[in-house]
Amino acid sequence: MRVSRDLRGWSLALGVIFLTTATGFLAKVAFERWSKPVTVFQIAPYLQPGDDPAGGPLALLWQTDVETSVWSVQVRDRAEAAWVNVESPEVRRFDLENLAPFQLYRAFLEQTHSPVRQAVGQYRVLRDHIPVFHAEFSRKRASGAAERIVVLGDCASATSEQKAIAFQVYQARPDYAVVTGDIVYTYGRVSEYLDHFFPIYNAGQASETTGAPLLRSIPFYAAPGNHDLVMGDLDLYPDALAYFYYWSQPLNGPLEGLGERGVPILRGAQAKQEAFRLAAGPAYPRMASFSFDKGPIHWTVLDSNRYVDWTDPERLDWLRQDLNGPAAQRAAWRFVVFHHPPFQSSHAHAEDQWMRRLAPLFEAAGVAVVFNGHVHNYQRSCPMEFVPDTSEALQNLETVAGQWTLDRGFDGVSNIHPRGVIYMVTGGGGARLYNPEQHDHPESWQAFTTRFVSNSHSFTVVDATDQLLTFRQLTEHGVEVDSFQIGKPPLLAPGSR
Numbered sequence: 001m002r003v004s005r006d007l008r009g010w011s012l013a014l015g016v017i018f019l020t021t022a023t024g025f026l027a028k029v030a031f032e033r034w035s036k037p038v039t040v041f042q043i044a045p046y047l048q049p050g051d052d053p054a055g056g057p058l059a060l061l062w063q064t065d066v067e068t069s070v071w072s073v074q075v076r077d078r079a080e081a082a083w084v085n086v087e088s089p090e091v092r093r094f095d096l097e098n099l100a101p102f103q104l105y106r107a108f109l110e111q112t113h114s115p116v117r118q119a120v121g122q123y124r125v126l127r128d129h130i131p132v133f134h135a136e137f138s139r140k141r142a143s144g145a146a147e148r149i150v151v152l153g154d155c156a157s158a159t160s161e162q163k164a165i166a167f168q169v170y171q172a173r174p175d176y177a178v179v180t181g182d183i184v185y186t187y188g189r190v191s192e193y194l195d196h197f198f199p200i201y202n203a204g205q206a207s208e209t210t211g212a213p214l215l216r217s218i219p220f221y222a223a224p225g226n227h228d229l230v231m232g233d234l235d236l237y238p239d240a241l242a243y244f245y246y247w248s249q250p251l252n253g254p255l256e257g258l259g260e261r262g263v264p265i266l267r268g269a270q271a272k273q274e275a276f277r278l279a280a281g282p283a284y285p286r287m288a289s290f291s292f293d294k295g296p297i298h299w300t301v302l303d304s305n306r307y308v309d310w311t312d313p314e315r316l317d318w319l320r321q322d323l324n325g326p327a328a329q330r331a332a333w334r335f336v337v338f339h340h341p342p343f344q345s346s347h348a349h350a351e352d353q354w355m356r357r358l359a360p361l362f363e364a365a366g367v368a369v370v371f372n373g374h375v376h377n378y379q380r381s382c383p384m385e386f387v388p389d390t391s392e393a394l395q396n397l398e399t400v401a402g403q404w405t406l407d408r409g410f411d412g413v414s415n416i417h418p419r420g421v422i423y424m425v426t427g428g429g430g431a432r433l434y435n436p437e438q439h440d441h442p443e444s445w446q447a448f449t450t451r452f453v454s455n456s457h458s459f460t461v462v463d464a465t466d467q468l469l470t471f472r473q474l475t476e477h478g479v480e481v482d483s484f485q486i487g488k489p490p491l492l493a494p495g496s497r
Helices: 160-172 190-201 270-282 314-325 328-332 356-362
Strands: 013-015 044-049 058-067 072-077 090-096 098-107 118-125 128-137 147-152 176-179 203-209 211-213 220-222 290-294 297-303 333-337 371-373 378-381 384-388 402-406 422-426 449-453 458-464 469-476 480-487
Touching: 044 128, 044 190, 044 203, 058 118, 058 449, 098 384, 118 147, 128 328, 160 190, 160 211, 160 458, 160 469, 190 211, 190 297, 220 297, 290 328, 297 314, 314 328, 314 356, 356 384, 356 422, 422 458, 449 480
Parallel strands: 013 090, 147 176, 176 220, 297 333, 333 371, 371 422
Antiparallel strands: 044 058, 058 098, 072 118, 090 098, 118 128, 147 458, 203 211, 290 297, 378 422, 378 449, 384 402, 458 469, 469 480
């Protein structure tokens, strides 16, 4: 069966995927006052950004077993308003020999065109015209209002710390979340999403021991990590590469043909590879890198895995155009997120700093912050500029040598105007911590590192307006372990130079 290649093309198509478990979990609505247990979902409804990089309607997805029910979605702007139908959901069926088939639905929460718009809207999902799920969701903030973002990484490993972090994220009430990679452990499989991701970030109730109902009310964005995309052996793990099934994100990344360098590598029987491509549709491979605009920020998301050649002129041209294009330049701030940190001080993964070669592009484009994961702790660099050593072989995948210039005058309190890019590792979202022995030993840190927290799991909270960024790093117990601000530099008066 032919699959539509339209960017919103999830029209009826027969996909193939391996599902090792079909266990459901109770679906409850976003905030406890809506709670009613429902058992019709394998994965309860969850929000995604959708295809539009400029911030179009949110996508709403859910998973069921194979059935013939009629599903629909309705929205409204406020509790006393009438429900309005949105466009009928699209559905893909996933089927594989000897495994239970399932169906994945996607609808878009179109605007209701109501003259009264609230900061929080509502939606409900109906099965055969009977409401079975009801939740609230965040809308765009009013112009000038601060937007709150949570950034975390290396998270879904089903630990008690992951659940506690999810609860703290819920307490922070963000407008959206960004994951810095290694979304699920250990191989990015469908079964791991079912066990480690959805039950915790879309839990029926909020607590430190269960997680929180986050996904049903705020969209998550994600950069892929090594645990998400490098296990492409479909003979060994037929349900791998689930990133391309469960995420609905912009498809404006570099368009590359299958088999070219820079594409997540597929292995296994040819029939399984073809089945995967059919099931993933246009998301593979293009969703591995993309960009989007939300509030005052332009985000650029990169695949930093080793198979990607970030010295390739065409790929660099895409990145340069994205960072310097009209959308990025209209934004008040530019953020970049990818998994492997170019500058970090942990002993763990010390050799994995090959993304340093992109630093001059970030500096030239005025990027404020680069977020990374991979290293399971929190680190913040001084504002810095970096000149890579061009005498090295360009294909060298080890740590790139070069010369950095550090802005030690920036303290994020009295001086909030950095000279250079700040690099933040926020990889303490739930997986086992790295190098707690370095926490109190700054002599073991690189010269560019100004904050290093490796004795607790943590996540980043960013409050963003057009003029000011406020950062806080919070632990799994809600304790603040770092904070700083970045402000727009004052404009020079004419003739003051």
